[in-house]
Amino acid sequence: MSIRVLPDVLISQIAAGEVVERPAAALKEILENSLDAGATDIQVDLEQGGIKRIRVADNGSGIARDELALALTRHATSKIASLADLEQVASLGFRGEALASIAAIARVQLGSRGTDAEHAWEVRIEGGRLSEPAPAARAAGTTIDIQDLFFNTPARRKFLKAEATEYAHCAETVRRLALANPQVAFTLSHNGRVQLRLNADSAAARVRQVMGEAFERNTIAVDAAAGALRVSGWVIRPGAATASRDSQHVFVNGRYVRDKLIVHALKEAYRDVLHHQLNPAYCLFISLPPDAVDVNVHPAKTEIRFRDSRGVHQFLFHAVERLLSAPVTGCAVPEAASTLAVPGFRPGFVAPQQASMPLQVNEAMAFYAPLAAQGSGFRGQDSGEGVALAAQPFPESGHGDAPPLGYALAQLHGVYVLAQNAQGLVLVDMHAAHERVVYEKLKTALDARAVPAQTLLIPVALTVDARDAAEISPHLESLREIGFELSVTSPTSVAVRSVPWLLKNADPVELTRAVLREVAEFGVARLLAERRNELLATLACHGAVRANRHLTLPEMNALLREMEATERGGQCNHGRPTWFQVSLRELDAMFMRGR
Template sequence: MAIGATQGVIMPLRALLEKCLMNAIKLLPDLLISQIAAGEVVERPASALKEMLENSVDAGAADITVQLVQGGIKLIRVMDNGTGISKEDIPLALARHATSKISTLEDLQQVVSLGFRGEALASIAAVSRLTLASRRAEQKHAWKVQAESGRLSPPEPVALASGTTVEMHDLYFNTPARRKFLKTEATEFSYCEETFKRIALSRPDIGFTLQHNGTVRRHLRAADPRSRIAAVLGDEFSQTSVLIDEQAADLRLWGSAALPAYSRASRDAQYFFVNGRFVRDKLITHALREAYRDVLHLDRYPAFVLFLEMKAESVDANVHPTKIEVRFRDPRALHQFVFHAIDKALATGQPASRGSVLATGDQEHKPNDRGNTDMAINEKAGAEFSGYPRQGVMSLKSYISPEPPAAAQPQAFYSALFGVEDDGLKSAQTVLDIHTAGTRAKEPEVPPLGFALGQLRGIYILSQNDRGLLIVDMHAAHERLLYEKLKSALDNHTLAMQPLLIPATFYADSLDIVTAEENSDSLSELGFEISTFSPTMLVVRSVPVALKNADVVKLARDVLSDIREFGASQALTSRRNELLSTMACHGAVRANRMLTIPEMNALLREMEVTERAGQCNHGRPTWFEISLADLDKMFMRGK
């Protein structure tokens, strides 16, 4: 910018500052104070709607109706059947810092209501035309007051059932500069709808109705939390999420967290409530992100509806005018609690909407009048499907393969496929043992991932179970299995080495050679023995047992590259999972590798007893299931 132009900007600012310094200090008018407060509390129509809804919830309403016109800019009307306000208290309800919810400092430190600052309605009234009508059950009729630009009308009688109705007309009519910052009607409505959803999720025991321009957009009956979550976020979220319910000391976390298959491109499906209050907190966000890190793409976001319950004195909700931010007394312990609760649930992978649906053995097929087979709905588990392939959920349970035939796998197949010795197959052998004579007489239980039918293009395993067809990405699945084995072995310091019958040598630059020489202990901890063969060559003498069938040279190069770039200490701590993921990718079976039926079944059985087997190390799904009902639809059977 030119010097003249810069001076043209600075001079008016300097003159304004000098004028401010010369003015005497004076009290601001009440209306201006309220309008300033409104700038903090009422950012847009959705902000006003939030405050009005919270008042209705705090009033004990069982049913709340919201009516919007022009996205809430022209009108927001909130009607509830709560306890109501007496005639004497109605004017106070619109006064600044007047509230019935706290009276002492101790009350402020143990806030249990949503609203408590006593400024919301006063701030809204300062920037709109507001009408408040209310009636308590013992009153003969309701009373109404109107507020505009700080002026309050005397109470007058009005016909109204028990409860309260608040109407906000023409937001920012007296502050046109603020009104210019409002967006289009559609945009403002979307913000209002999001606010409505947050409040509705927090209180499933309350019925909610949302109307916009005379059209009902949402009607939610009082329900249990799971039904409310499904009603607000849809069946897809409900069917691809896991239930959370963990408790430790005075903390309880419950709700639903979506599996990685339901990941989003934005944070539009993230709802976290602390003692019933929707919050956005960096500590919580980080804990949740860490819990999903192992199963989610870096550019994707998890979806969840979670409720944290804790003692009121352990959280400060009075750190932000809109109360969307909170402060915790023991943030470190809370971070660990949230992280472990979500990590545990994702590892187990139990679907929220149907319990361990894949482990239910009491579903039966009944022939219908079309001669085909339909799956009976297991009402107890809620095992209904909604017309699209389902992915990545299973029960971690050992299954015994039935006879016949190719479901029983010799230990040699496991050794070839997973790179483990015979004495390490005790748990797998439990899965693989053929039924005893007494068991053969019984109907065999079909495992969650069924039994392999064949291989498609050397990439996918096709399998069938009680519900239909499963398609498994064999490389992605095997990669996850190896990754979990490597993690567990490294954590338990049991990462065994496999000496190579013929050591692998390769040319290396001086940095790689120095890296190998200086980090031999770290490499040994990772299961590698790499040493100098000549001034320009390295030799790999041992690799982790699970990776003995990998491309040894390429694997060694990548491990050395990671250690060289980030350092051995970081590679074994903060970047440990990334390094192990790279190693697992090298060891996983490749595309176009033809597997036998026993090998395919071995892979399926191993998936069933491995945590997070529904996603590969990069967050992609490892399998999909298509139910018989879905197949019937595809082929239009019965039409």
């Protein structure tokens, strides 16, 4: 078979397969051209999910009469002129092939008027046949009208989904570009009905309009910089995360991207505070010099490559992780926090802009050292029905001096601590809260290579599997570094001589068996390296105060103060909330006060 040069129309149709996989892809390319042209008002009209028609009108700088034909020619663009330009692309589009690819598979009408032109000019193209420019009427800007997408490539058209599905993809494209460009007004209509109207506004207002008020209420603002690298935007509070990944938006230099490195960095930042398979939501804007990122990686331009990928990864990880790990101390509980499935309940996480210094290793509650000597002014009694009642809820200094989590009022069914703060009622899961406190102290101690051990008065012997005994024998010194002093007394028995001091109230047998189970599954070396935190979380769970443990009011208050000073204190080690806030306003509404 002889080699031949392909016709230009066929070349464009092949290119269209890479650039225009569905109506949303064509819409994205056109909208990016409008934004590159400086448009501040963009109107989008769709019919049949964009399959029948995509019409975009903007008020950008427009296209000159003599350049209308060039705009529809492959690899013709005003955005780059040299390799140097390509290496530091500042525009959304730059290849100059999108319009030509679209024109090869649809009926296209392109009309435009420059700001200084007397009137607009218009060209039409169908099946590669381009008309001569003709006068037209419109204000400054450009209108592109695409009809019957894939009309001449029926095999490709068969791969399109239902109208509702294609429209949903188009609407998501508009929302993404609207998030990145709050200074631009967008109007989206479908089959003659307006579906979305966004006026030019602030970034925060645009996020609220596009992602909803629930997202806004449940987020923490991010703003961090390292040299020329900067990230700003919003990330979801851990207690409001869901199983969906739909609300994950990242923009690099104004371009929406799907980058595995960024996703991994953010997932790692949430790893210690998310429950099971929940996913965080976020809307983040990353900016860096154009020459530090390669956007010419994929035809759809959603994939990029950073020149210093590790540096970007670590920057994002630390910027978000620092916010999520911040303790409650020194923060006011926000009135507009999130509302979860339990009506009126707000998840217990309030983050300042900067995390406090790491906690020093000190005595975990033994259970907790009594705080009565600090003059808290509490007197308590046991009702005999599972609730310890406080006779005096607040010190005489008044509500305004209350710490973020307030002062304990009672213990409910041996599981929950009820406390009063300036905003209203605080409910605490005492096991989950203490579990996080112990976990963070174990991490800090291990990082400092200073895990104090509690020697057992009488060593505890337990029978183990022969394989487990053989596995731990070479690693007894490593286990001693985390507070466990074990000795293999026979091929099937182990003696426990000491346990981590922070876990001294736990059952040493159950604690040791938990370690041996982890060792059997992962091995000691891996357990103390990549799975270190998972091991410490398991140990903290065993060492945390159990349900039905009666606490005195001073002990409850000691737990509240520990929570306020503990990083990531709003979630337990498994990502469940440790406390909720119910405001006085919500309580009044429950009892219809003031009506």
